[in-house]
Amino acid sequence: MTNEPPNPPIPHLILIAAALADTNGIGKNNDLPWHIPSEMRYFNAVTTWLGRRVGNAYPDKTQGDTHVEDGQKPLNAVIMGRRTWDSMPDGFRPLKGRVNVVLTGSEDVRVEVCSRSTPETPTLAFPTLPEALTYLTTTTRPTNTFIIGGSHIYILALAHPSCSHVLLTRVKAPAPIECDTFFPEVDMAVFRKAREEELREVVGPMVPVGVQRERGLEYEFGMFVRR
Structure with a gap:
């Protein structure tokens, strides 16, 4: 028997993506295969301003919108691969007001990524x-x-x-959209599709529910929750 302290709790992971309803396609040539401004605003708002902690990763800290640490409200974190980082326009990376984390095996890329870090946007x-x-x-x-x-x-x-939620926007197009990158299938034995009111409880009451239409595309915000 040892007196080693227990491993610290891992934060709950929230996947957020937009994918084609028929193929789960999410990208083509390291870029988005569509441009839906309202969906992008949703992504930015949720990843930046979602201030109520989803799950209780740090039970020793206060929960809720008023949570503060050292006098400042903690930021959300976004984790991405190198190709996702590279796909962002240079003027938009790192994503402002969030802790940006890039996963890469290249030491040179890690140095370049970290060189963009600021106190307001740790990278x-x-x-x-x-x-x-x-x-x-x-x-x-x-x-x-x-x-x-x-x-x-x-x-x-x-x-x-630790993956507890999947925020998945389903996109439908009048004609097939070719993709070379795909979102994985959500295992319904592990997750369940959340009700609209559950989605609003997590991301806020302003998220539109039901099918939306923009730029010739239909899309619908949705969420899966670990059972």
Whole structure:
């Protein structure tokens, strides 16, 4: 028997993505295959301003919208792969007002990513998802931790036991849209589709429910919750 302290709790992971309803396609040539401004505003609002912690990753800290630490409200974190980082226009990376975490095996890329870090937008890079989660748990302690792509990172995170929610926008197009990157299938034995009121409880009451239409596309915000 040892007196070693228990491992610190890993933050709940929230996957957020928009995918074609028929194929689960999410990208083409390292870019989005569509442009839906309202869906992008939803992504930015949720990942930036969702201030109520989803899950109780840090039971020793106050919960709720008024949670503060060292006099400042903690930021949310977004975790992405290198290709997702590279796909962002240079002027938009890192994503402002969030802890940006890039997973890459390249030391040169990690140095370049970290060189963009500021106190307002910490920008970090790690070789693996477990290393990133350990750092976030012990040091940054974000309010919420979002997985934002790409496909391989989604697969890793979806299989992780700390993945508690999947925010998935389903997109329908009048004609087939070719994709070369896909969102993984959500295992319905592990997750269940949330009701509209549950989605609003998590992301806020202003999210539109039901089918939306914009730029010739139909889309609908949805959520899956771990059983």
